Every structure is written in C-alpha cells, then in structure tokens.
Amino acid sequence: MKVTKFAVPEIIFGRGALVHVAHCARGLGANRVLLVSDPGLESSGWVDRVKDILYDDGLEWIYFGDVNSNPRDKQIHDGANLYLEAKADVIIAVGGGSPIDAAKGIAILAGNGGSIADYEGANRVDKPLPPMICLPTTAGSGSDISQFCIVTDVPRQLKMSIISRSLVPNISIIDPMILLTKSQELIIASAVDALAHAVESYVSRIASPFTELQALRAIDLIMHNMEAAVQEKSIDALEQLSIASTAAGMSFSNAGLGAGHALAHSLGGMFDVLHGLVHPILLPAVMRFNSPACTEKMGTIGAMILGRTEGSAAYNAQAGIEKLQEFFSGLGVPVRLRDILPDRELLPKLAKAAVGDACNVTNPRPADVESLLGICEEAW
Amino acid sequence: MLERPSLDDLIGIEHCKLGFYQELRQKLDELQDANQESEQRRQEISAILDGITDMMMVLSADMRIVSVNHVFREVMGVDDPVGLACYELFRNEDRPCPECPAHKSFQTGQVCRETAIFKVGGRNRQFEMVASPIQDEGKGEPRILIFKRDVTMEKEYQAKFYQAEKMATIGMLAAGVAHEINNPLAAISGFAEGIMRRIPKLRQGETEPLEAVEDYLDTILRECERCQDIVHSLLTFSRPVSSGFSPLSLNDIVADTLKLLNSHLKNKDRRFTLHTELAYDLPLIYGDEPQLKQVLLNLLTNAMDALENEDGRSTEDNLITIRTYADGQEGAGLVVSDSGCGIPTENLDKLFEPFFTTKPVGKGVGIGLSTCYGIVKEHCGEILVFSEQGKGSRFIVRLPANPEANCE
Structure with a gap:
C-alpha cells in the first residue's frame, strides 16, 4: 500500500455540544473572536445562542454575516478586512458549508494576505491561519472536517477549490440538536451531499483503509436514517445523519472526491444552485460512468444500498445505482438536469469548466470533457 | 492557466496544518535579541550618565x-x-x-x-x-x-584673578599716580608755606594779606580736591569686591580712566597724541564700573605699547583715539584705535586666549585681552578687533543697555 495520510480536526460531538464553544475558543487563545454565519442562521436564533455563550464567558466577538449560499470572493475579502481591522483572533463559523467555507477563506486571507484566487488549487497556503472552530448546522457539507474550501469566483463564473491541510479546522463542534430546526429540503440536500461525499471518496483513486471505513459507514447510516430524519425529524435519526456526515467528511477530506463534485462545482459557479440538490441528479450518472473502473467497490456500495450480501459486484453495482435513483425520486427533489437548468446548450460549457476541477483528479475513471458531457447528457 | 493538482498533492504527505510555533519561536528570538540590544544600550547610556x-x-x-x-x-x-x-x-x-x-x-x-x-x-x-x-x-x-x-571654585578663582590683574595694573600706574598726587602736594605745601609767611602780619592785625591767603586757601582746597579725586579713582578701581552692576555712562568711564593715566599722558617723553571723541547722546549701559575701567586701561596700555616701537615718527603721527558712540537705544560702544604696528593676521585668532603675548618678558604675561574678553562677555557685550599690519589696530567694545535681553 502506498504511504497515505489521514487528518481530521478535534471533534466534539453530541447533543448540546454547542455550549463548549466558548471554552474551546479560549483554549485556542481567543480574546475577540470573529463570528461568521449567514442571515438564515441569524433568523433561526442559532447565531444569538452562540453570542450568548461567548458573552457568558466574557469573550468579545465581531460578527460577519454577509455570506451567501455559495460564498463569493468579495465576501471573503470583506470578512478578512473585518477580521484584521477588528484585531480578532479565533474564527468561529456557524452554519452549513457556505459560512464555514467563507470562514476558511477569511482565515486564509487573514493569515496570508493577497487575493483568495491566489490560493486556488492544492497546497498553496504557506503561512499559518488563525485558529478556527466550526459549528456545522447541517449534516452534509463536511466542511467542518475537511481540508477543502469552495469559493465562487464571480468574474470567472466558477467555484474555486482551495485545498490545504491548514484548512482543516482546529475544532469541530457537532451538535445534532441544531438539525431539529432545519427544513426538510435542507436535511435532504445535506444528507445527499454527504452521501455523494461518501460514494465518491470511497471509489477515489487515493482512498485508504482509513477513509474507506468512514465512507462505507456514512453510506450505511444515511440509507438507514434518512427517511426517519426527513419524515419525523427524529432526533435519533438526525444524530445518525450527523455522524454519517462527519464520517463522510473524514473520508473525502483525505481521499478526495470525483467527477460528480467537479460537475457540481461548475454548476454552482454558473447557476448558484443549492449544492446539495445537484447530487440526486448527477450521482447515479457519475456512478454508472465510474462503475467499470471500480466494479468491486461500486458493488460493495450497491450491496449496502440494496441491503444484501449475495450477487456479483457488477450486478450489485448496477442494481444499487438503480435503487439509489429510485430512492432519490421518492424524496420529491429534482432528479433530472433539465429540471434545474434552462438550456441544454449550456452542457458543453459546464463539462469544460468541470474538467479542470481539483475533484476530477481523484475520479477513479479518467474523465475528459466528452465523458463529463456524456454524464450530463445522461442526467438531462 | 492553473496547474491541476496531482494525486500526491491531494494526499499532501509533506503538507501539515501550519502552526504558529515556528513564527512564535522566531519572534521570541527577535524579542530576546532586541531586549539584549536595548539592555546593552541602556548600560552604555547609564555609563555615560554616570560619567x-x-x-x-x-x-x-x-x-x-x-x-x-x-x-x-x-x-x-x-x-x-x-x-x-x-x-x-x-x-x-x-x-x-x-x-x-x-x-x-x-x-x-x-x-x-x-x-x-x-x-x-x-x-x-x-x-x-x-x-x-x-x-x-x-x-x-x-x-x-x-x-x-x-562653580564656586571657578567664581572664587575668577574674582581673585580679576583682583590680581587690577592690582598689577595699579602697580603699573603707581609711579604716575604718585607723581600726579605729588604735584598738587607740592602746590599745597608751597601755598601753605605762603600762608605761614603771612601769619605774622595777620597777627598784627593787618588785613592786606588776607586776600592772598584766601586765594592760597582756594588753591590748596582745589589741589586737595584733585588729590582726593585721583585717590578716589584709584580706590574705586582697586575695590576688591565688585559693587555690582549699575547704570553707567561710558563717557564717565573714559574720563575717570584718563585721570589715572594723566601723568603718562603729560609725560614729556611720551611719543603719541591722544585724541578723544566722546558722543554726547550716549545711552547708559548697565555694567560694573571698575571692570569696565580695567578693559579701557588694558586697551590703552596695549595701544601705547604698540606705538612704543614706532621710532622715527613724529609724536603727531603716533595717534591713539578713544571714541564712544551710541548703538541706537540698544547700547553704547567704545573704540580704542592706534596707528601702531598692527597685529599679524596669524595672531588675530589667538588674541583673546589667556597667556598669549608678543610682548617682551617683563612687559606682560598675556592675560590683559583675555581678561577684557571675559569682562565684556559677562556684560553680554562683544569685543571686536580690526587690525592691519603697519597701519594700526582698532578694538571695539559694544555693551548692551540691557544685558538680560542680550545674553539669552
């Protein structure tokens, strides 16, 4: 086996874990924290809850809430300026993937200066970042665990992938109770994102036994708990989804993703669609495309989805993908690309933008522009 | 175009989450260095201060x-x-x-x-x-x-030094002054004898000699006054403790000083002509009378010495001029010029240095002008010299009416 690496933040997990945020911040040397979140979380009251905890501990905070779904380069720069002007120290991100990625971008600029586009690609961050604490409020993005930071480059209409071990947060505090206040749609979108993370990283070219274990565990938990979580908002099921999302994060952070996320990033860059909602459309087609290159693994996934152990890998793979497609249809979310895109003529542009994405590097089957276009055509 | 990351880039074995430890250590080293440097500087400065x-x-x-x-x-x-x-x-x-x-x-x-x-x-x-x-x-x-x-010691020494210098000048003047007093004394004695001779006649009740006696007594009193005058100038000049600064007229200083020099000036052997041009509208200056007389005396002595060597010139050509002039309302000036040998250019800079002299041994030790310089400085004034070799020298002493305003 090749030499591999597995890096994750400190993880504090459990119902009510949120209260530890102030103590953790102090541990990282906080006097005045930059709190990053978005308007949605402000209105749901979670931002105030965090502020209260900080206040009770006597910590000062500066709030930065100008974060879109799919955070933008300008927002990152504004946040970094605020951080520097306010002489903040520790950065705390509260939210789904967007505020966390925004916080990571802010951390890069605060520690390294320059423009966020300077750091696109792998290992381009060469100075330490401010300490970071993440409080994920969705069970899906995995950004609270990963070394990835995805920022929309508005002029170029694409999502930049910034990959650096320095982007692994110092501490991730995961409190499943927060999920109780989330909408069905968001729970679905997040869980499907986590599932896509698990599937793509499992078959990734640099998957290791450490990541595979986490990926399979995540797939298993998502398939078994999604319905209860969505339909009943069962706290037990939501907690399992949180574990799954964290496990998937541990897997993809270290093993990378694949063509599905490459396409999702270019889609997000061009159309600002909710990232999680792209996967029910793309994932089955990507799995089908990759199956020949990793039949055994795809069979293992299929068997897990189907909930059985017998049958050939190739058969399980195919059947599993079909079952998954069926499962997505049952969720009441768009499952065809035509449902979210205005024009089929855009597909070549989409494929062209995706081929250079860092996620495409680890796709088990080399995917050029034509292959990616084929996947899109299939998903149309 | 951005280079696509490789699989090894994504695994990133050699890339860790960067921490501040190294930076911190570097900062600590820098701080230690800076601290050491400032401590060293502190010690240097402290050594200087202790010195x-x-x-x-x-x-x-x-x-x-x-x-x-x-x-x-x-x-x-x-x-x-x-x-x-x-x-x-x-x-x-x-x-x-x-x-x-x-x-x-x-x-x-x-x-x-x-x-x-x-x-x-x-x-x-x-x-x-x-x-x-x-x-x-x-x-x-x-x-x-x-x-x-x-500066207690310096002040004490300075006072002693001035006094010694003055006494030396008095010594130099003594013969002349004695002579100056001797003349009136001779006259007094002569006229007293004259009175004495007339006493018998007076005893006999004659009134005729009374007129002459009155006349003699007048003369005696006048001569006494002259003596007192001379003695008084000598006393004010030699008074060891300065009476302090007071408003003075430079013209009075000149007149008083010339009294002390009278015998020198009337000497039959003198080979120079003294010329005085005193300004009438002179503002009073604020100064120490004996000290300023000392300055003038020194300058005059120098001028006379400068003319000493001029053999073969008529007495009229050997000219010493004392001039006073008003410097607006700000002060007054005193000019002593001679038509003597002049001062070589190379000596001009050293003129006011103590113990610098070109006079032969026994004629001076070279503290006259340095004393003048010290006195004029104390008066917040200035002393200037212009000289041309073979043509003469001119010393100008400018004294302010209000030294306070000038000194700061």
Whole structure:
C-alpha cells in the first residue's frame, strides 16, 4: 500500500455540544473572536445562542454575516478586512458549508494576505491561519472536517477549490440538536451531499483503509436514517445523519472526491444552485460512468444500498445505482438536469469548466470533457 | 492557466496544518535579541550618565524630582530624593522659587540658564544651572532635565584673578599716580608755606594779606580736591569686591580712566597724541564700573605699547583715539584705535586666549585681552578687533543697555 495520510480536526460531538464553544475558543487563545454565519442562521436564533455563550464567558466577538449560499470572493475579502481591522483572533463559523467555507477563506486571507484566487488549487497556503472552530448546522457539507474550501469566483463564473491541510479546522463542534430546526429540503440536500461525499471518496483513486471505513459507514447510516430524519425529524435519526456526515467528511477530506463534485462545482459557479440538490441528479450518472473502473467497490456500495450480501459486484453495482435513483425520486427533489437548468446548450460549457476541477483528479475513471458531457447528457 | 493538482498533492504527505510555533519561536528570538540590544544600550547610556560630573535631575511639572544621578545623591547627601519637591530640598521653601530656570523652561519650552547660590552641606555654593525640556514624542507628561554645576571654585578663582590683574595694573600706574598726587602736594605745601609767611602780619592785625591767603586757601582746597579725586579713582578701581552692576555712562568711564593715566599722558617723553571723541547722546549701559575701567586701561596700555616701537615718527603721527558712540537705544560702544604696528593676521585668532603675548618678558604675561574678553562677555557685550599690519589696530567694545535681553 502506498504511504497515505489521514487528518481530521478535534471533534466534539453530541447533543448540546454547542455550549463548549466558548471554552474551546479560549483554549485556542481567543480574546475577540470573529463570528461568521449567514442571515438564515441569524433568523433561526442559532447565531444569538452562540453570542450568548461567548458573552457568558466574557469573550468579545465581531460578527460577519454577509455570506451567501455559495460564498463569493468579495465576501471573503470583506470578512478578512473585518477580521484584521477588528484585531480578532479565533474564527468561529456557524452554519452549513457556505459560512464555514467563507470562514476558511477569511482565515486564509487573514493569515496570508493577497487575493483568495491566489490560493486556488492544492497546497498553496504557506503561512499559518488563525485558529478556527466550526459549528456545522447541517449534516452534509463536511466542511467542518475537511481540508477543502469552495469559493465562487464571480468574474470567472466558477467555484474555486482551495485545498490545504491548514484548512482543516482546529475544532469541530457537532451538535445534532441544531438539525431539529432545519427544513426538510435542507436535511435532504445535506444528507445527499454527504452521501455523494461518501460514494465518491470511497471509489477515489487515493482512498485508504482509513477513509474507506468512514465512507462505507456514512453510506450505511444515511440509507438507514434518512427517511426517519426527513419524515419525523427524529432526533435519533438526525444524530445518525450527523455522524454519517462527519464520517463522510473524514473520508473525502483525505481521499478526495470525483467527477460528480467537479460537475457540481461548475454548476454552482454558473447557476448558484443549492449544492446539495445537484447530487440526486448527477450521482447515479457519475456512478454508472465510474462503475467499470471500480466494479468491486461500486458493488460493495450497491450491496449496502440494496441491503444484501449475495450477487456479483457488477450486478450489485448496477442494481444499487438503480435503487439509489429510485430512492432519490421518492424524496420529491429534482432528479433530472433539465429540471434545474434552462438550456441544454449550456452542457458543453459546464463539462469544460468541470474538467479542470481539483475533484476530477481523484475520479477513479479518467474523465475528459466528452465523458463529463456524456454524464450530463445522461442526467438531462 | 492553473496547474491541476496531482494525486500526491491531494494526499499532501509533506503538507501539515501550519502552526504558529515556528513564527512564535522566531519572534521570541527577535524579542530576546532586541531586549539584549536595548539592555546593552541602556548600560552604555547609564555609563555615560554616570560619567557626568554635574548634578543631574529630572523634574515633573509640579517641580517634583523624578530621577537623579549619583552625583546628585553624593552632593546633596540624600539617598532617595525621588518624589521630593526640589524647592523643599534646595531652599527649604514651600513653593517654587520665582527665578527657577526649570519653571521658566516649562513655560517657554526653551533651554534656560541661571546661576544661583544654595547652601549645601553647611556651605554656600554657587551653581550654574541649565534647564532643558525633555522632548517627549507624543504622550507623556512634560519633564525638565536640570544640570547643576558647582562653580564656586571657578567664581572664587575668577574674582581673585580679576583682583590680581587690577592690582598689577595699579602697580603699573603707581609711579604716575604718585607723581600726579605729588604735584598738587607740592602746590599745597608751597601755598601753605605762603600762608605761614603771612601769619605774622595777620597777627598784627593787618588785613592786606588776607586776600592772598584766601586765594592760597582756594588753591590748596582745589589741589586737595584733585588729590582726593585721583585717590578716589584709584580706590574705586582697586575695590576688591565688585559693587555690582549699575547704570553707567561710558563717557564717565573714559574720563575717570584718563585721570589715572594723566601723568603718562603729560609725560614729556611720551611719543603719541591722544585724541578723544566722546558722543554726547550716549545711552547708559548697565555694567560694573571698575571692570569696565580695567578693559579701557588694558586697551590703552596695549595701544601705547604698540606705538612704543614706532621710532622715527613724529609724536603727531603716533595717534591713539578713544571714541564712544551710541548703538541706537540698544547700547553704547567704545573704540580704542592706534596707528601702531598692527597685529599679524596669524595672531588675530589667538588674541583673546589667556597667556598669549608678543610682548617682551617683563612687559606682560598675556592675560590683559583675555581678561577684557571675559569682562565684556559677562556684560553680554562683544569685543571686536580690526587690525592691519603697519597701519594700526582698532578694538571695539559694544555693551548692551540691557544685558538680560542680550545674553539669552
């Protein structure tokens, strides 16, 4: 086996874990924290809850809430300026993937200066970042665990992938109770994102036994708990989804993703669609495309989805993908690309933008522009 | 175009989450270096400060002592003067002294100087004080740095020196002055004898000689007055303790000094002509009378010496001119010029240095002009010299009416 690496933040997990945020911040040397979140979380009251905890501990905070779904380069720069002007120290991100990625971008600029586009690609961050604490409020993005930071480059209409071990947060505090206040749609979108993370990283070219274990565990938990979580908002099921999302994060952070996320990033860059909602459309087609290159693994996934152990890998793979497609249809979310895109003529542009994405590097089957276009055509 | 990351890039074995440890260590090293450097600098500065032999103290705006040097502690015999008010320590007063230079310096932001006498260790000591505001960039209370130099010895020596110099001049003048007094004495004696001769006639009740006696007595009294006058000038000149500064007319100084030189001037052997041009509208200057006479005497002595060597010239060609002039309302000037040998250019710079002389042994030791320079400086005036070899020299002494305004 090749030499591999597995890096994750400190993880504090459990119902009510949120209260530890102030103590953790102090541990990282906080006097005045930059709190990053978005308007949605402000209105749901979670931002105030965090502020209260900080206040009770006597910590000062500066709030930065100008974060879109799919955070933008300008927002990152504004946040970094605020951080520097306010002489903040520790950065705390509260939210789904967007505020966390925004916080990571802010951390890069605060520690390294320059423009966020300077750091696109792998290992381009060469100075330490401010300490970071993440409080994920969705069970899906995995950004609270990963070394990835995805920022929309508005002029170029694409999502930049910034990959650096320095982007692994110092501490991730995961409190499943927060999920109780989330909408069905968001729970679905997040869980499907986590599932896509698990599937793509499992078959990734640099998957290791450490990541595979986490990926399979995540797939298993998502398939078994999604319905209860969505339909009943069962706290037990939501907690399992949180574990799954964290496990998937541990897997993809270290093993990378694949063509599905490459396409999702270019889609997000061009159309600002909710990232999680792209996967029910793309994932089955990507799995089908990759199956020949990793039949055994795809069979293992299929068997897990189907909930059985017998049958050939190739058969399980195919059947599993079909079952998954069926499962997505049952969720009441768009499952065809035509449902979210205005024009089929855009597909070549989409494929062209995706081929250079860092996620495409680890796709088990080399995917050029034509292959990616084929996947899109299939998903149309 | 951005290079696509490789699989190894994504695994990133050699890339870790970067921490601040290294940076911190570097900063610590830098801080240690900086600290060491500033400590070294502090020691250097402290060594320099310890090398200063004057008393030094730093005062806050309320005249309290902020810090002092070791000389201060030794001289004042106070171990910990920090926090004490300086006026308590030096004067035993309960409020700041009005003439305090520190006070003035606080108000003006300028360097202020003052001389004062303090009782230290049971003895009166004279100190020269320099108060300078400490330039503090930005914040911080204003502070004043004060140096106090004990000049008691210097002042004592200076006084003795002036006196010695004066006595030497008197010695030089003595013969002439004696002669000057001798003449009236001879006249007095002659006229007294004349009266004596007429006494028998007077006893016999004759009134005829009375007229002559009155006339003689008049003359005797006049001659006595002349003697008193000469003795008085001599006394004022040789008075050891200066009577202090007072408003003076330079013209009086000239007239008085010439009295002392009268016999020299009337000497049959003299080979020069003295010419005086005194300005009438001379503003009074503020000065020390004997000292200024000393200056004029020295300048005149030099002028006479300069003419001494001029053989083969008529007495009329050997000219000494004393001139006074008004310098606006600001002060007055005194010019002594001669048509003597002049001063070689290379000597001009050294003229006012003590013990510099071109005179033969026994004629002078070279402190005359340096004394003049010291006196004029003390009067906040200036002394200038213009000279051309073979044609003569001109010394100009300019004295201010108000030395206070000129000196700072």
